[in-house]
Amino acid sequence: MIPDLPTIEAAAERIRPYVHRTPVLTSEGINHLLNSTLFFKCENLQKAGAFKSRGACNAVFSLPDDLVSSGVATHSSGNHAQALARAARIRGCKAYIVMPETAPRVKVEAVKGYGGEITFCQPTLASREETLRAVVEKTGATEVHPYNDYRIIAGQATAALEFFNQTGNLDIIMTPVGGGGLLSGTALSTRYLSPSTQVIAAEPANADDAFRSFNTKQLLPSVNPNTIADGLLTSLGTLTFPIILDYVYQIITASEASIIEAMKLTWERMKIIIEPSSALPLAVIMENRDIFKGKKVGIILSGGNVSLHNLPWLKQTRP
Amino acid sequence: MIPDLPTIEAAAERIRPYVHRTPVLTSEGINHLLNSTLFFKCENLQKAGAFKSRGACNAVFSLPDDLVSSGVATHSSGNHAQALARAARIRGCKAYIVMPETAPRVKVEAVKGYGGEITFCQPTLASREETLRAVVEKTGATEVHPYNDYRIIAGQATAALEFFNQTGNLDIIMTPVGGGGLLSGTALSTRYLSPSTQVIAAEPANADDAFRSFNTKQLLPSVNPNTIADGLLTSLGTLTFPIILDYVYQIITASEASIIEAMKLTWERMKIIIEPSSALPLAVIMENRDIFKGKKVGIILSGGNVSLHNLPWLKQTRP
Numbered sequence: 326m327i328p329d330l331p332t333i334e335a336a337a338e339r340i341r342p343y344v345h346r347t348p349v350l351t352s353e354g355i356n357h358l359l360n361s362t363l364f365f366k367c368e369n370l371q372k373a374g375a376f377k378s379r380g381a382c383n384a385v386f387s388l389p390d391d392l393v394s395s396g397v398a399t400h401s402s403g404n405h406a407q408a409l410a411r412a413a414r415i416r417g418c419k420a421y422i423v424m425p426e427t428a429p430r431v432k433v434e435a436v437k438g439y440g441g442e443i444t445f446c447q448p449t450l451a452s453r454e455e456t457l458r459a460v461v462e463k464t465g466a467t468e469v470h471p472y473n474d475y476r477i478i479a480g481q482a483t484a485a486l487e488f489f490n491q492t493g494n495l496d497i498i499m500t501p502v503g504g505g506g507l508l509s510g511t512a513l514s515t516r517y518l519s520p521s522t523q524v525i526a527a528e529p530a531n532a533d534d535a536f537r538s539f540n541t542k543q544l545l546p547s548v549n550p551n552t553i554a555d556g557l558l559t560s561l562g563t564l565t566f567p568i569i570l571d572y573v574y575q576i577i578t579a580s581e582a583s584i585i586e587a588m589k590l591t592w593e594r595m596k597i598i599i600e601p602s603s604a605l606p607l608a609v610i611m612e613n614r615d616i617f618k619g620k621k622v623g624i625i626l627s628g629g630n631v632s633l634h635n636l637p638w639l640k641q642t643r644p
Numbered sequence: 645m646i647p648d649l650p651t652i653e654a655a656a657e658r659i660r661p662y663v664h665r666t667p668v669l670t671s672e673g674i675n676h677l678l679n680s681t682l683f684f685k686c687e688n689l690q691k692a693g694a695f696k697s698r699g700a701c702n703a704v705f706s707l708p709d710d711l712v713s714s715g716v717a718t719h720s721s722g723n724h725a726q727a728l729a730r731a732a733r734i735r736g737c738k739a740y741i742v743m744p745e746t747a748p749r750v751k752v753e754a755v756k757g758y759g760g761e762i763t764f765c766q767p768t769l770a771s772r773e774e775t776l777r778a779v780v781e782k783t784g785a786t787e788v789h790p791y792n793d794y795r796i797i798a799g800q801a802t803a804a805l806e807f808f809n810q811t812g813n814l815d816i817i818m819t820p821v822g823g824g825g826l827l828s829g830t831a832l833s834t835r836y837l838s839p840s841t842q843v844i845a846a847e848p849a850n851a852d853d854a855f856r857s858f859n860t861k862q863l864l865p866s867v868n869p870n871t872i873a874d875g876l877l878t879s880l881g882t883l884t885f886p887i888i889l890d891y892v893y894q895i896i897t898a899s900e901a902s903i904i905e906a907m908k909l910t911w912e913r914m915k916i917i918i919e920p921s922s923a924l925p926l927a928v929i930m931e932n933r934d935i936f937k938g939k940k941v942g943i944i945l946s947g948g949n950v951s952l953h954n955l956p957w958l959k960q961t962r963p
Contacts, residue, residue: 348667596948629915
């Protein structure tokens with residue numbers, strides 16, 4: 326059932342001991358540059374470096390005791406994997422993680438660091454799902470999907486819940502969109518707590534399945550996505566899509582160049598490390614200044630897990 | 645007069661509208677690695693990217709109206725310059741900034757961005773002071789020294805004031821030491837609010853004038869300092885040194901390699917950008933784990949103004 330407000334509040338209570346109440350930061354410089362008043366909810370500073378800790382903790386700590394002993398399992402390109410491994414370790418159970426061979430090394434190492442047991446697969450949805458099915462069959466673990474799961478959606482919804490408490494009223498609230506877990510959770514919390522706030526999602530133009538799905542009202546798959554925002558390669562899910570259709574105001578895409586520029590601007594001006602996926606909302610604002618001019622805009626920065634040896638603005642300057 | 649607690653509290657009240665109450669962050673990973681419980685007070689997320697905004701705002705907003713019209717002036721290798729330029733702009737007066745030609749480009753640009761009027765000088769204390777004298781003579785501006793000024797010391801002391809409010813009791817509180825403004829202010833607030841907390845300063849081994857001065861009880865100058873921690877090149881001042889002698893427990897030095905390692909660890913695990921000077925306390929802990937084992941340690945991260953095109957761990961990997 327689509328999480329209602331008491332369910333989201335219960336999730337917030339359940340995960341409170343295991344996640345950070347992340348700070349909300351502002352930047353005079355960026356506000357001045359964009360003629361808007363931006364508030365950044367720093368889920369890049371969240372445990373395990375991403376908002377995914379919220380959903381993963383809610384799912385793992387919702388599990389009945391008799392299921393816990395067999396562990397949990399998932400497929401994930403990275404942040405959900407780390408978050409689930411960490412949540413499982415805290416609850417005292419195993420986490421079986423199916424990861425594409427192409428996942429960033431820093432994310433693979435982090436999953437291992439949290440004690441997750443990794444099975445690698447091909448970087449396709451089919452291979453992920455097939456490999457996961459085999460792992461679950463062998464271990465009896467409970468699958469915890471990265472986003473197409475109401476416990477996950479309720480957990481991710483707690484970020485916006487906190488955000489409204491921290492900032493009060495917002496004209497617009499923005500998240501990036503990949504599978505739609507953060508977006509659908511944010512849309513629900515906004516609907517319940519601040520229904521006049523517009524929910525606007527930001528997606529790479531090079532991975533625009535949510536944009537196309539939203540505008541055609543049909544769940545379309547991600548086809549050959551090719552973006553630096555490696556957390557946003559997945560397609561929307563059957564549970565996240567209807568919530569997004571009902572409660573999201575607009576999905577806007579941004580170019581790869583804008584994503585890199587927004588990422589660098591955030592590092593430089595705000596002194597925080599965000600991964601490319603987190604830069605999407607700011608990239609969208611930079612490309613569409615008129616829409617956001619004079620508005621009070623809340624942005625959920627989704628994560629900060631990025632290799633420090635491979636910065637896109639350094640690549641660009643090479644001959 | 646050495647700032648007393650009411651003076652520091654008045655400074656906190658005076659600067660409140662113009663500075664951030666910066667968050668305190670923690671990292672499970674770093675705590676686990678070092679067997680300590682560390683709290684990081686994020687002055688890298690402060691306005692203008694450093695704790696210097698506290699002292700500069702306190703000094704500028706303490707000025708009587710009749711002096712304001714002639715502006716303020718200082719010599720600074722960077723962060724104080726930005727902070728003073730910003731504070732002056734808010735108060736509506738000019739800021740004349742004497743900077744060494746060797747100051748990082750990112751810091752020069754930031755001062756210009758805040759409307760500061762820059763006069764370049766040679767990178768020696770003598771040249772800085774002589775150039776500043778000429779500027780002050782010509783403009784009638786009020787000099788605001790980067791650290792050897794009780795208004796500055798009281799302003800910097802507000803960071804520890806906030807820190808104790810945010811974390812409660814600490815076994816140890818640490819700052820880097822350059823000219824000693826942050827350290828002396830921190831020592832005073834600690835003395836007033838948490839006298840059982842040890843104040844430990846961290847200094848580059850390659851710029852160890854404070855270490856030598858502290859241990860010989862004589863104010864010794866910095867001689868050919870050569871460290872990546874470009875905020876810590878200056879010598880202690882005649883006002884900061886006595887406070888440090890009285891209220892600081894210990895000064896410990898760290899190697900350049902440890903500074904870089906601690907900086908990278910902070911970026912990677914905490915997802916925040918700190919400049920090399922901010923990495924000193926963590927570098928000292930990494931080199932002296934036994935001293936800090938099992939302790940509750942507060943670290944003031946001094947600033948985050950660093951070029952994103954010139955990361956020390958990338959340099960190291962070049963052939």
